[in-house]
Amino acid sequence: MSEDEYDSFGEDGEDFMDASDYELSDGNDDTSDMDDDIFAEDMRKPREAYEVDYRVLDVAAIRAMQDSESSQVEGILGIEKEHAATLLRHFRWNKDRLIERYMDAPEAVLQEAGVITDIHTAPRLEPAPAGFCCAICYDDEPDMSSLALRCGHRFCKECYSEYMTSKIQKDGESRRIQCAATDCKVIVDEHTVSLLVTKPVYDKYRTLLTRTYVDDNARLRWCPAPGCEYAVECPVPQAALKSVVPTVHCNCGNSFCHGCGSEDHMPCICALVRLWLRKCADDSETSNWIHVNTKECTRCNSTIEKNGGCNHMTCRKCQHEFCWVCLGPWSEHGTNWYSCNRFDEASSKDARDTQAKSRQQLERYLHYYNRYANHDQSAHLDKELHNKTEKKMEEMQQTSDLSWIEVQFLRAAVDNLVQCRMTLKWTYAFAYYLARDNQTEMFENNQRDLEMAVEQLSEMLEQPINANNIKELKQNVLDKSTYVAKRREVLLNDTARGLADDRWRYMVDV
Amino acid sequence: MAIPKRITKEIGRLVSEPVPGIEAKSHEENIRYFDVTITGPVQSPFEGGAFKLELFLPDEYPMAPPKVRFLTKIYHPNIDKLGRICLDILKDKWSPALQIRTVLLSIQALLSAPNPDDPLANDVAQNWKEDEQGAIAKGTLAPWSASREWTQLYASN
Numbered sequence: 001m002s003e004d005e006y007d008s009f010g011e012d013g014e015d016f017m018d019a020s021d022y023e024l025s026d027g028n029d030d031t032s033d034m035d036d037d038i039f040a041e042d043m044r045k046p047r048e049a050y051e052v053d054y055r056v057l058d059v060a061a062i063r064a065m066q067d068s069e070s071s072q073v074e075g076i077l078g079i080e081k082e083h084a085a086t087l088l089r090h091f092r093w094n095k096d097r098l099i100e101r102y103m104d105a106p107e108a109v110l111q112e113a114g115v116i117t118d119i120h121t122a123p124r125l126e127p128a129p130a131g132f133c134c135a136i137c138y139d140d141e142p143d144m145s146s147l148a149l150r151c152g153h154r155f156c157k158e159c160y161s162e163y164m165t166s167k168i169q170k171d172g173e174s175r176r177i178q179c180a181a182t183d184c185k186v187i188v189d190e191h192t193v194s195l196l197v198t199k200p201v202y203d204k205y206r207t208l209l210t211r212t213y214v215d216d217n218a219r220l221r222w223c224p225a226p227g228c229e230y231a232v233e234c235p236v237p238q239a240a241l242k243s244v245v246p247t248v249h250c251n252c253g254n255s256f257c258h259g260c261g262s263e264d265h266m267p268c269i270c271a272l273v274r275l276w277l278r279k280c281a282d283d284s285e286t287s288n289w290i291h292v293n294t295k296e297c298t299r300c301n302s303t304i305e306k307n308g309g310c311n312h313m314t315c316r317k318c319q320h321e322f323c324w325v326c327l328g329p330w331s332e333h334g335t336n337w338y339s340c341n342r343f344d345e346a347s348s349k350d351a352r353d354t355q356a357k358s359r360q361q362l363e364r365y366l367h368y369y370n371r372y373a374n375h376d377q378s379a380h381l382d383k384e385l386h387n388k389t390e391k392k393m394e395e396m397q398q399t400s401d402l403s404w405i406e407v408q409f410l411r412a413a414v415d416n417l418v419q420c421r422m423t424l425k426w427t428y429a430f431a432y433y434l435a436r437d438n439q440t441e442m443f444e445n446n447q448r449d450l451e452m453a454v455e456q457l458s459e460m461l462e463q464p465i466n467a468n469n470i471k472e473l474k475q476n477v478l479d480k481s482t483y484v485a486k487r488r489e490v491l492l493n494d495t496a497r498g499l500a501d502d503r504w505r506y507m508v509d510v
Numbered sequence: 511m512a513i514p515k516r517i518t519k520e521i522g523r524l525v526s527e528p529v530p531g532i533e534a535k536s537h538e539e540n541i542r543y544f545d546v547t548i549t550g551p552v553q554s555p556f557e558g559g560a561f562k563l564e565l566f567l568p569d570e571y572p573m574a575p576p577k578v579r580f581l582t583k584i585y586h587p588n589i590d591k592l593g594r595i596c597l598d599i600l601k602d603k604w605s606p607a608l609q610i611r612t613v614l615l616s617i618q619a620l621l622s623a624p625n626p627d628d629p630l631a632n633d634v635a636q637n638w639k640e641d642e643q644g645a646i647a648k649g650t651l652a653p654w655s656a657s658r659e660w661t662q663l664y665a666s667n
Contacts, residue, residue, distance in 0.1 A: 135607040136572055138519040155607075163606055166573040182605040182612075 048489060050266060050496035054234035054248040054258065057220070062210050062231055069095060077102055082189040083115050089175040089209075090114070090187075092216040114178060114187035116150035123149050123192045125157055134159055136180065147195065149188065153181035161196045164188065168201055174208035224261055225254035234258040241270045242510060243499045266423055267495035268430035271510040276429040280369060287362055287369075296359070298327050298351040327351040368432035375425035378458075379418055385461065389414045392465060400470045409474060413461060413481040420454045420488050427491070435505040439498065446491040453484045513541055516572060520610050532614045534565065542567040546578075546614060550665065551622040555657035556584070559665030563593075563617070565610065575604035576613060585660040587626040587635035595620070596630035 057065070066085070073084040076099060090113035091098040102109045110117060125145050133140040136159035148154035155163070163180045167173045177193075179186045193205055214220045214231045218238065223230045228250060236246040236258060245266050246258040255264040257273075265273045294305045297313075299320035304313065311324040321330035328348025393407040427447045434440045457480045465473065498504050521541070524534050531549040536542070544565040550556030562581040568574050578600060580593035588596040599608060599616055626635040637656070 136516065137514065138516045153607075159606065162573055166570065170570075170574075180605060181607050182599075184605075 048493055048496075049500070050245070050247075050489075050492035052234060052236055052244060052246045052248070052258070054232050054246070056223075056248075056251045057231050057233055059207075059210060059229060062213060062220070063206070066210070066213050069093065073098065077106075079117055080119075082191050083110075083117055086115050086175075086187050086189055087113050089212065089216075093213060111185075114185045115189075116186060118150050121148075121150045121152070123147055123189075123195070125195055128154065128156065136163070147192070149179050149186045149192065151179050151181070151184050151186040153179050153184055153186075155180050157196070164193060164196045165198075165201050168193075168197065168205045168208065172208060174205055175212050221258050221261060223250035223252060223254055224256055225250065225252050228252040228254060232258060243269075243502065244496070245269055245499070264422055265426045265429075267492055267499075268426040269499065269510065272430060272433050272506070272508075273426070275508060275510075276372075276432065279365075280372075287366060291359075291362055291366060295324070295327065296355055298322055298329075298354060322351065323348070327355055365432065368428045372425050372428040375421045375428070379421040379425065385414050385417075386411075389461070395465055396470060399465070402470065402474075409478055409481075410461070413457065413477050416481050416485055417454065417457055417461065420450060420484055423488055423492065424451055424454060430495070433506045433508055433510075435507050437505060439503055439505070443491075443495065443498075446487070446494060450484070450487040450491050453480065453487050456480060457484050517541065517567060524611060529611060529615065531618060532611075534610060534614060542571075544610070548614065548618050548621070550661060551618060554622045555655075556586075556621045556661050556665070559661035561621075561665050565614075567610075572606040572608075575600050575608075576610060578613065578617065583660060583664040585634060585657040586621065586631070587624045587637075588620060588628065588630050590631045594630065596628060 066088075070081050070085040070088060073079075073088060073095060074081045077084065077087075079087075087098055087102070087109065088095065091101075098109070125147050128134075128142070128144045128146040130142065131140075132144070132146065132154065134144070134146070134154075134156040136155055139156055145157040146154050147157055147160050160180060164177065167177045175187070177188045178184060179188065190205075190209070194202055197205065211222075214222055219233050219235055220231050221234070222228075223232060230250050230252060232248045232250060234246050234248055236244055238259070241259045245268070247255060247264050247266050248258045249255045256262065257265055257270065260270040260273065262273065268276070290303060294303045296303055297315040297318060297320055299322075300315060300318040302315060302317045304315065306313065306324055312321065312330055313324050314321050322328065323330055326348040328351050332348075389410050393404075393410050396402055396407045396410070397404060424447070427443075427450075431440070431444060431447065434443065457477070460473075460477055460480060463473075495504075518541075521536055531551070533547045534544045535546075536544045544567075546563040546565050548561045548563065550559035550561065559582075561584060564579050564581055566577045568577060578595055580589055580595065582593075583591070584593075595617065597616060597620060599605075599613065
C-alpha cells in the first residue's frame with residue numbers, strides 16, 4: 001500500500017495510523033518499549049478532554065522510585081537509608097506526615113515504627129557469645145553463627161533464616177516482619193534480610209515490598225490484567241473522581257480506570273458505576289421476571305403473580321377485586337365472569353393508566369439495562385469477531401492483490417468497534433442516572449449518533465467478502481471506522497467537559 | 511521424620527520442671543501429640559475443674575504455632591463448643607521464641623481473665639458482657655454461674 005492512501009484520509013487517517021502502529025509494535029521486544037516510557041518520557045500528556053496524565057511503570061522503575069524517596073528522607077532526617085525506608089513503609093509512604101511527625105517527636109516515631117538507630121549495634125552475622133543458647137532451637141554449641149537486631153534479641157543464624165523464610169514464603173509478609181522474640185516490635189530491615197535468606201526468597205521479599213509500595217501509594221495502581229506486572233501512575237486523586245474518569249492504557253494492552261481499578265468505563269464516573277453494578281447485581285433478573293409475570297393491584301399497587309385460576313382477582317392485601325385481563329374493577333363485569341371483553345370501558349382504562357405509571361420506573365430501568373447488557377454482550381463477542389476477522393484477512397490476501405499490511409485495516413476496525421461498544425455500554429449506565437434536562441438530551445443525541453454509526457460498522461464487518469468489491473469495502477470500512485472513532489471522541493469530550501464544569505445533574509446523590 | 515532437638519528438650523523440661531496446675535504428656539507413638547490437663551485457676555468460675563486439652567506440634571513448629579484445642583466442654587467467651595481457642599499467640603502473634611510451656615500458661619491465664627470483647631462463642635460473650643459486673647460481684651448470676659455449673663458438670667472427676 002502506498003502512503004498516499006493513508007494520506008487521503010487526511011487528519012482522520014492519523015488516528016487510524018496510530019492504532020495500527022500500536023498493534024504492530026506489540027510483537028516487539030517489550031523492554032525497549034518500557035524503558036522509553038519510564039525514562040525518556042515523563043507523563044503522557046493528555047490530548048483530548050477525556051484523557052488524563054499517566055505513565056506506565058515496570059518493576060525496576062517502581063524500585064527506583066522507592067529508592068529515591070528513601071534517599072530523600074535519608075537526607076532530610078539524617079538517618080540511615082534502611083531506616084528511612086522502614087519509616088516510610090510504616091507511614092505508608094506519606095513522606096510529609098513522616099517528616100512532620102519525626103520533627104515533633106523522633107523517639108516516639110522510631111519506636112512506633114520499630115526502628116532502633118544505633119550505629120554500633122548494626123545487625124550482622126557473628127559468632128555467638130559464650131553461654132549462648134538459641135531460644136528457638138535450644139542449641140548451645142559454641143561459635144554458632146548468630147544474629148541480633150538492634151534490640152539485642154539474639155538467635156542462631158539457621159533459626160533466624162528459617163524464621164524469615166517462613167514469614168516471607170508462607171505468610172507473604174514483607175514490611176512488617178518483626179524480631180523473632182516474643183512481643184518485640186523491632187522491624188527486620190532490608191539489609192538484614194539480605195544477610196539471612198537465599199536469593200530466591202530475597203527476590204520474593206523485594207517483590208512483596210514493591211507490591212505494598214504500589215498498594216500504599218494513591219498515585220499508583222497495578223494493572224488488573226491477569227499476569228501483567230506493570231503499575232500505572234496517575235495523579236488524579238480520589239476526591240476528583242466526581243469530575244473526571246481517569247482511564248489509562250497499560251503497556252500490556254489493557255485499558256482500565258485508575259480511580260476504581262475496574263474496566264474502562266468512560267464516560268460514566270466511578271460512583272455511578274458502583275451504584276449501577278450493584279443495582280444490576282440485585283435487580284436485573286428479578287426485575288425482568290416481575291416485568292413479565294406480574295401486575296400490580298390497581299388499588300394498593302401490591303405486586304401480584306397470577307399462578308392459576310380465573311381472571312377474577314382478589315388482592316390479598318387490600319381485598320380489591322379486579323379483572324386480570326382489563327384491570328377494571330370486577331363489580332362492573334356483571335355476569336360476564338370468565339371472559340373479558342371490556343377493554344375500552346373508561347374505568348378499566350383508568351386502571352391501566354395507573355398501572356402503567358407504576359410500571360414506568362421498572363420499564364425505565366429495563367430500557368437502560370437491556371441496552372447496557374446488549375453492548376456488553378456484543379463487546380464480549382469481540383474475540384469471536386477477532387478470529388473471524390483473522391480469517392477474513394487471510395481471505396482478502398488470497399483473493400486480491402492486497403498484502404498483509406494492507407489488510408490490517410480490518411483488525412483495526414474491529415478493535416475500534418469493540419472500544420466503541422464498551423463506551424456505549426457505559427453511556428447507558430450514565431444516562432440512567434442523569435436527570436432529564438437539555439444537557440441530557442444533547443448527551444443522548446451524541447449517544448444515538450455513535451450507536452447508529454457503530455451498528456453500521458458492525459454490519460459492514462459481518463458481511464461476506466466479495467473479490468470484486470474489496471477496494472470499495474476497504475474504503476467504506478475505513479471511512480466508517482474513522483467516523484465512528486470521531487463520534488466516540490465527540491461524546492467523550494463533551495461528557496468530560498461536562499464533568500469538569502459540573503454540568504451534569506444526577507437523579508441520585510454521588 | 512527426625513524430631514528436632516528443640517522438641518526433645520522442651521519435653522524434657524516439661525517433665526523436670528513442671529508448671530503448677532498444668533500437666534502435659536506426649537504420646538509415645540507420636541511425640542508431637544500431647545495430652546494436656548489444666549486445673550481451673552483459683553477465684554475463677556473454673557476453680558475445681560480439670561480441663562483436658564489436646565496439643566499438636568505441626569512440622570513447621572516452632573516457626574508455626576502449636577495447635578491446641580479443649581476436649582472438655584467449657585463455658586467461656588473465647589472458647590467455642592468445638593473447643594477451639596481464640597488466643598492471639600496461637601495465631602498472628604506467634605513467635606518462635608514461645609514454647610509449649612508459655613502457650614499453656616497463656617491458656618491458663620485466659621481462664622482467669624476471659625476477654626468478651628474478642629469473642630469466639632458469641633452467645634457466651636454476650637452473656638458475659640451483659641452482666642459481668644453483677645456476675646463477678648455476686649458470684650451467682652449467669653454467666654459466672656453457668657461457667658461454674660459447666661465446670662461441675664463436665665470438668666470434675
